[in-house]
Amino acid sequence: MIHGTYNRFGSSEWIRKKKFNLKENFFLSLIRTLGFTGAIILVIILFFVAYNGIQVLSWEFITQPPVEAMTKGGIFPVIVGTVLLTFLCMIVVIPIGVTTAIFLAEYSKPGILLKTIMMSIYTLAGVPSVVFGLFGLTVFVVAFQFGMSLLAGSLTLAVMVLPYIISISEEAIKAVPYSFREASLACGATKWQTIQKVVVPTAMPGILTGSILGTAKVSGETAPIMFTAAAFFTPGVPRSLLEPVMALPYHIYVLATAGTHIEETRPIQYGTALTLIALVLGMNLLGIILRTRQRAKKAW
Amino acid sequence: MAIFDEELNALKEKVLKLCCMVEVAIRDSVHSLVERNSELAKEVIKRDHLINALDVKIDEECVKLIALRQPMARDLRFITTAMKITTDLERMGDLAVNIAERAIELNEEPQLKPYVNIPKIAEITQEMVRDSLDAFVRGCSTLPYEVIKRDDEVDDLTVKNFNELVGFMIRDPKIIPIAIKRTYVAKYLERIADHATNIAEMVIYMCKGKMIRHIAPTES
Amino acid sequence: MVEGLVNNNIFEMKDFSIYYGHFLAVKKVTLNIGVNKITAIIGPSGCGKSTLLRSLNRMNDLIMNSWVEGHSLFKGVDIYQKDTDVIELRKRVGMVFQKPNPFPNSVYENVAFGPKIRGIRKKSQLDEIVENALVRADLWKEVRDKLNESGMSLSGGQMQRLCIARSLAQEPEVLLFDEPTSALDPISTANIENLLQELRKTVTIVIVTHNMQQAARVSDYTAFMYLGEMIEFGNTDTLFVNPHNKLTEEYITGRFG
Numbered sequence: 169m170i171h172g173t174y175n176r177f178g179s180s181e182w183i184r185k186k187k188f189n190l191k192e193n194f195f196l197s198l199i200r201t202l203g204f205t206g207a208i209i210l211v212i213i214l215f216f217v218a219y220n221g222i223q224v225l226s227w228e229f230i231t232q233p234p235v236e237a238m239t240k241g242g243i244f245p246v247i248v249g250t251v252l253l254t255f256l257c258m259i260v261v262i263p264i265g266v267t268t269a270i271f272l273a274e275y276s277k278p279g280i281l282l283k284t285i286m287m288s289i290y291t292l293a294g295v296p297s298v299v300f301g302l303f304g305l306t307v308f309v310v311a312f313q314f315g316m317s318l319l320a321g322s323l324t325l326a327v328m329v330l331p332y333i334i335s336i337s338e339e340a341i342k343a344v345p346y347s348f349r350e351a352s353l354a355c356g357a358t359k360w361q362t363i364q365k366v367v368v369p370t371a372m373p374g375i376l377t378g379s380i381l382g383t384a385k386v387s388g389e390t391a392p393i394m395f396t397a398a399a400f401f402t403p404g405v406p407r408s409l410l411e412p413v414m415a416l417p418y419h420i421y422v423l424a425t426a427g428t429h430i431e432e433t434r435p436i437q438y439g440t441a442l443t444l445i446a447l448v449l450g451m452n453l454l455g456i457i458l459r460t461r462q463r464a465k466k467a468w
Numbered sequence: 469m470a471i472f473d474e475e476l477n478a479l480k481e482k483v484l485k486l487c488c489m490v491e492v493a494i495r496d497s498v499h500s501l502v503e504r505n506s507e508l509a510k511e512v513i514k515r516d517h518l519i520n521a522l523d524v525k526i527d528e529e530c531v532k533l534i535a536l537r538q539p540m541a542r543d544l545r546f547i548t549t550a551m552k553i554t555t556d557l558e559r560m561g562d563l564a565v566n567i568a569e570r571a572i573e574l575n576e577e578p579q580l581k582p583y584v585n586i587p588k589i590a591e592i593t594q595e596m597v598r599d600s601l602d603a604f605v606r607g608c609s610t611l612p613y614e615v616i617k618r619d620d621e622v623d624d625l626t627v628k629n630f631n632e633l634v635g636f637m638i639r640d641p642k643i644i645p646i647a648i649k650r651t652y653v654a655k656y657l658e659r660i661a662d663h664a665t666n667i668a669e670m671v672i673y674m675c676k677g678k679m680i681r682h683i684a685p686t687e688s
Numbered sequence: 689m690v691e692g693l694v695n696n697n698i699f700e701m702k703d704f705s706i707y708y709g710h711f712l713a714v715k716k717v718t719l720n721i722g723v724n725k726i727t728a729i730i731g732p733s734g735c736g737k738s739t740l741l742r743s744l745n746r747m748n749d750l751i752m753n754s755w756v757e758g759h760s761l762f763k764g765v766d767i768y769q770k771d772t773d774v775i776e777l778r779k780r781v782g783m784v785f786q787k788p789n790p791f792p793n794s795v796y797e798n799v800a801f802g803p804k805i806r807g808i809r810k811k812s813q814l815d816e817i818v819e820n821a822l823v824r825a826d827l828w829k830e831v832r833d834k835l836n837e838s839g840m841s842l843s844g845g846q847m848q849r850l851c852i853a854r855s856l857a858q859e860p861e862v863l864l865f866d867e868p869t870s871a872l873d874p875i876s877t878a879n880i881e882n883l884l885q886e887l888r889k890t891v892t893i894v895i896v897t898h899n900m901q902q903a904a905r906v907s908d909y910t911a912f913m914y915l916g917e918m919i920e921f922g923n924t925d926t927l928f929v930n931p932h933n934k935l936t937e938e939y940i941t942g943r944f945g
Contacts, residue, residue, distance in 0.1 A: 347789035351851065354747060355802045356779035356858055365801070370792060472942070538901055540928050540940040677930025 217445060221438030229439060233404060239429045243440055248405045249318075249413030250447070253397060254387045256322035256409075257329065262379055264326075265333030266368075272334070273341040274363055293331035298391040300328040305395040319409040321397020329386050333379065340374025341367060373462035380455035384448045390417040400426070416444040472537050476546065479529055480605075483550050486522045487601040490557045493519065493564035494597065494660060498590040501571035501653060502583045509568035509575075519561035526554045542674075549674040553604065556663040556670075560597070563656045563663075570649045570656075577646050580636065585629035586650070589657045592622050596664040603668060608675035612668035622661040629654045696723040698862060698892050699744060704758035706739055708751065713739045715916040716758065721862075726884060726893040728907035728924070730900055732939065736916040737896045741864050744894065745781040746774050779806070782855035786867040788847035790839035790854070795822075795831050798839045798850055802858040817857055824890075825853035826883050845876025849883070856891075863887065865895040869902065881906050900940055904928050912936045 232242030276282045304324025314320040344367050352362040368375075399412035400422055406413050420440050423433045493512050500509035530551045533539060539547055596615050603611040633647045669681045699721035706714040714736040721727050721744075729737040742748040743760060746767060756768055767777055779802075790798050799818045808814060818835070822828040827849040831842070839850055848868060855863060865884075869877040884893055884906055897903050903910050904924060911921040912933075920927060920936040931937045938944055 345789070347785065347787065348791060350747070350750075350785065351789045351791065351854070352801070353750070354745065354778060354783035354785075355805065355854065356775050356782075357801075357805050358775055361805055365805070366791060540900070540904075540942075541931050541937045543941050544929060 214445065217438055217441050221435065221440075221442035224435045224439035225442065230443070234401070234436075238401065238423065238436070239432050243416070243419065243436070243443065245402055245405055246414040246416055246419045246440065247443065249398075249402075250387050250416045250444075252318055252406070252413060253321050253325060253393060253415060254383055256318065257325040257386055258379060258383055260322065261326040261330055261333050261382075265330055266337045266375060268330075268334050269337035269341055270363060270368070273338050274359070274367070289331045289334055293335070295328075296391075297328060297389055300324055301392045301395040303327070304392055309396050314410060316395075316397060316399065316412045317410040318397055318406055318413050321393045321413070321415075324392045324396045325386050325389060328389065328392050329382050332382050332385065336378030336382065337371070337375045340371040340378065343374060344370045373458070377455050377459040377462065380451055380458065384451035384455065387451070388417055388444060388448050390415075390421060393418060394421075416440055416447070420444070472533075472539075472543075475529075475533060475537070476543065479526070479533070479547070479550055482522065482526050482529065483554060484601070484605065486519065486526065486554055486557050487604075489515070489519050489522065490560050490564070491594070491597060491601070493561050494567075494590075494594055497564040497567040497571065498587070498594075498657075500568055501574060502587055502590075504571075504575045504579070506572045506575045509571040512568040513565050516561055516565045519558060523554045523558040527551055545674045545677060549604070549670045552670050553667045556666045560660050560663050563660050567653055567656050570653050574646065574649055574653075580643055580646050580650065585625060585632065586653055586657070589622055589625045589629065589654055589661075592618060592625070593657045593661045593664065596622070596661050596668075600664045600667040600671065603671045604674075612671045615668035616665050619661055619665045622658055626654045626658040697721060698723045698763060699894075700759075700761045700764075702759045702761075704743070704760050705756060706736070706743055706748065707753075707755050707757070709753040713916055714743070717913075717918045719911060719918055719921060721892060721894055722909060723892050724888060724890070725908040726888050726895065726906055727909045727911065728903035729894070729896045729911045729913060730898070730903045730939075731913035731919075732944070733898065734915075735913040737913050738866055740913070741866055741894060741896045742783075744862070744864055745778050745783055746772075747778075747783060749774065779858050780860050781862045781864060782858055782860035783864045783866065784848070784851050784855055784868050787871050788844060788851050790842075790847050790850050792838065792840055794836045795839050795842075795850060796835040799853050799857050801854060806858070818853075821853040821857040824856050824887065825849045826879070826886070827853055843876070844872050845879055848872060848876070848880060852880075852883070852887075856887075860891060862892045862894065865893065865897075867897055868895065870898065877902075900928075912939060914939070 229242040230247065231244050233245050234243060235241035272282070272285065276285070301324065304320055304327070308314050308320035308323050309316055312320075314323075348366050348370060349362055352366045353359075357365065393415055397413055398415050398418035400414075402412065402414055420437050423437045423440070424430060493515065496508050497512045499505065500507075500512065530547050533547055534544075537543075596618050599611050600615045603609060603615070630651050633651050637644050637647045666681070673679050673681075697720040699719070701717055701719045703716045703718060704714065705712060705716050717740060719740075729740065731737050739748060743756065744762075748754050760767055762777065762781070766772075791801065793801075796818055799821050800814050803814055803817045808817070819828060819832075822831060827846060830846060831837075831850075834841075839847065842850060852863075869880050872880070881902065884895070887893060888908075895903070895907065907924050909922065910924045910927045912919045912927070912931075912935075914935060920931060920933045922932070927936065928940060931940065
């Protein structure tokens with residue numbers, strides 16, 4: 169027992185750990201358990217899919233088209249289809265979304281108009297994806313006469329992911345500290361110069377990250393492309409925007425329900441699922457890594 | 469800041485205490501001459517070191533307040549005034565000692581003639597000292613201006629005293645040492661009056677923020 | 689109450705009031721800012737000094753519902769006229785803020801921002817402007833070897849001088865400082881105060897500060913504001929040794945505020 173100089177407080181018992189606190193420990197354990205549960209479920213699903221699909225995974229699987237009524241071969245055109253749909257969608261949606269975000273964050277005055285716009289965006293975000301599919305069918309496929317095509321599909325996906333891109337861009341733009349804008353204006357820059365040279369470049373990492381995450385979301389959507397782009401089978405890669413395409417999520421659906429050899433193609437279904445998950449997971453991971461690095465760099 | 473106000477008040481008290489000590493020294497030194505009381509004179513000389521000690525303490529306190537409290541405006545003028553008038557007060561104390569020393573010497577000799585002029589000069593001088601210190605305490609008023617004006621009276625009386633004593637010295641050269649010492653005493657009192665005038669001018673600065681020292685009365 | 693009126697006034701305000709909606713933030717202020725002098729504005733929090741400062745380069749336009757009455761003249765021209773080119777005004781009247789706010793770019797890019805906006809593209813020209821501005825801001829020696837490093841990697845005092853350099857790159861005639869050292873340590877503060885004395889030779893400086901001693905150390909003229917009104921304005925020496933207004937005296941002797 170070390171005798172300190174502050175003996176006037178009596179023994180040093182007051183600083184020793186108290187007895188076991190039931191409430192404290194109970195909640196801690198509960199939170200830990202629930203927290204792990206989410207991770208555990210993810211691992212289980214991954215494991216399940218991987219276990220069942222790993223057997224078909226190979227270089228050929230990724231680079232060869234399906235053969236023999238899709239019971240054998242690879243899923244190359246399917247992958248291409250998903251990539252093209254996603255890519256086209258993002259090309260359309262990012263400029264529109266970012267511009268809208270700039271308008272909302274920088275130029276709009278609070279009032280009825282702004283509130284209406286914001287409400288519309290929130291509502292749009294809540295619309296079920298199958299409704300977007302119907303919308304795309306009516307407008308792009310039929311009314312614009314694009315037919316079941318890559319173009320119709322990407323546009324439908326664009327409309328669906330637009331609210332997300334707008335809100336993530338708006339968030340990134342609003343995260344730019346007001347002091348930067350002040351400093352820019354005080355140097356004699358116009359509002360547009362400030363946005364162009366200070367706000368957007370500073371928000372760009374956030375916007376980019378958000379876009380990557382948006383891409384991940386979009387590549388896994390089934391309902392919007394079911395009515396607008398996805399084909400049961402195409403012999404190869406599409407040669408024009410107006411041709412239908414195969415897509416990873418739709419391919420799983422097709423093989424598992426409408427194909428002629430449902431049981432036989434089970435491994436291919438899991439293989440496709442594994443590919444899709446790998447794609448989505450990969451993009452999400454990329455987005456998260458970029459966001460973490462960007463947060464570490466910008467120390468404001 | 470409350471603590472600063474307390475410190476300012478404490479400083480004022482110290483200055484007033486010094487004032488009292490000096491007023492008493494002047495009064496006693498004049499009495500010791502007029503009433504031919506050498507014991508009193510010795511007391512005055514003994515107490516002078518207390519006056520000097522208090523002067524030093526006040527100066528130190530003022531420097532400390534300037535360093536630590538960064539006084540502005542009125543407070544700053546008050547502190548700098550306090551520093552300057554204690555210098556004048558300490559000199560007045562020294563002059564009182566000089567009077568006491570001459571008193572001791574003169575008391576050993578027969579009295580030349582009754583003291584008439586010197587008590588008059590002493591009275592006016594002491595009134596000026598009291599008034600200028602009153603002005604310091606009470607703040608702005610017409611008092612300091614009146615003090616400045618009375619300095620002329622003292623100067624005139626001193627000259628009159630000098631001339632009378634010169635007359636005596638011409639008639640009877642034997643009494644020159646005594647007479648000279650009496651002129652000294654008048655001179656010392658006249659210097660005390662000048663210091664009182666200085667104090668009055670500093671008090672005007674403290675109130676109004678205008679330096680009128682070294683300016684002829686007609687200009688101020 | 690104006691004393692020590694300079695003949696060369698780069699800013700002249702007459703009965704100038706600033707409103708936020710119904711709230712009268714600055715009440716009928718009459719104030720002249722002398723050329724190549726340092727004018728300080730002091731007063732307790734909420735007295736309107738920052739609002740007044742920001743009106744000099746119309747930065748308070750950014751606040752909604754802000755409007756003005758009266759006249760505010762820059763070099764004889766009313767800057768609140770309808771057709772005032774606010775952008776041009778801000779190039780000539782720069783501003784440095786309380787919390788140093790360099791852009792998250794390199795040191796070079798920070799200082800080159802202003803000139804680039806003006807349309808200057810040639811690298812050699814930009815290099816010269818950047819170096820000049822950094823020299824004037826007393827920062828060149830410290831950053832000449834790290835012009836490409838992030839502006840945010842500098843210390844607090846250096847960042848503030850970087851912001852000053854950024855403003856100086858626009859060759860302003862007036863520099864407004866809004867409590868520029870309140871977020872800095874004493875040594876950085878002293879550096880910037882010395883810098884102000886140097887800058888004053890070429891630039892008119894207006895500084896808002898809640899630190900009276902800073903105003904006393906640095907400025908030629910001081911204005912005291914209280915509850916939106918200009919209570920007293922005059923030579924710094926006079927104002928701090930013998931102020932005319934009782935309220936001013938109470939504030940600077942620390943009796944309130």
